[in-house]
Amino acid sequence: MIEGTMVFRRCRDVRYRIVGAEAVVVRQSGPEVLVLNGVGARVIEGVDAKTTVAALVARLAEEYDVDPQTLERDVTSFLSELAESGVVEKMEASDVR
């Protein structure tokens, strides 16, 4: 269960590049390559080892005309998928800058 106070970071072997409105994400240990749409690109950019999930959702809410609850649900669901795929990982509270 992802909560608003949690902070995520990209896994060590993950690199990404913004291409237009989309993002190309590479898991180099695979190697595995993913393409993220515009919102996904903003999420992977925002997963920076210091921004909480709640702050990330708030930032996206300013950019996209979406119901905040829907956005929160979509972002947490997407973060879960990224975590399961080994793209991002939840940080321990003691590691958050």
Added chain:
Amino acid sequence: MSFRFGERFLRSPELFPARRAGEAWGRNAVAVDFGGGPYVFTGLSAEQEAAARERFSGFCRQGAVPREGIECRVLRVSPEEFRSFDLRGFELTLDLDAQADAVRVAGLGLMARLEWRPSLAAALWTASSGDDAFPGILENVLRMLAAYRIAECGGALLHSAGIVDGGAAWVFVGRSGAGKSTLSRLSLGEGRAVLSDDLNAVSWGAKGCWVSALPFAGDYHGAASEILPLGALCQLRQGQGHRIEPLSRAEGLAALLAAAPYVNQDPHRLDRLLSNLEALLDRAPLHRVTFSLEGGLWEALRAAHEVRV
């Protein structure tokens, strides 16, 4: 299961050589010439030289071995350094350890080291005196060396089928099973030349993009070094009927990146590779191509795309 670097192949990976030094097998040399090269193997025994010339025939320079080029010293090592194991069902991959100024490589019967000091050079340690295993060992190292060198020169080595139509080479990338060899076989049957159904080098310059034939192939390949203008980059899929569709730039970059072996695993050189691939996408047409076994794909391709030469 995760492994420490080299432990799948080496008995003592912690003793991996820290520099390109050791005892050469002999004084012979072979220059293999294609994109980014020549790639000059030195320190060969006569038997190893003969095996290399046979394996890379059509790509070997005749006469004196050039001083310039990417040198790979071939050095002796005891067979005791390597683990032996049952190869049945074993997928042959190489272990890589990329560092800022070097890449360490361990594989079946080989250790290799690529170094930038400041220009690229390599060493290969093998226990094979030139027997049946030697050409495969040499090719494994040459594939990697070429991938890094071509990326360094601004291009990319791509797992792909390179097929010639209308004087240009079309490059089809795709996952294993996407149909690269099938399309190569069908195209060959229709009278088109196939550069390789496995690896091709794509580069660009002031006069456009081009494709270099390489001495690496699965089932189908050309006979000699050749450079052709690039027709288009295509992401290949097998499906029902033929479809040629546009790809977004990100989808194209992802398809090319996934097809760029070795360097796409190297965190120190990934940015350079991505920039090369983006430069290619700026200059080359890009399609997603779905094809079936029925004929007529090339007519459909031409109808959807005017070849840029």
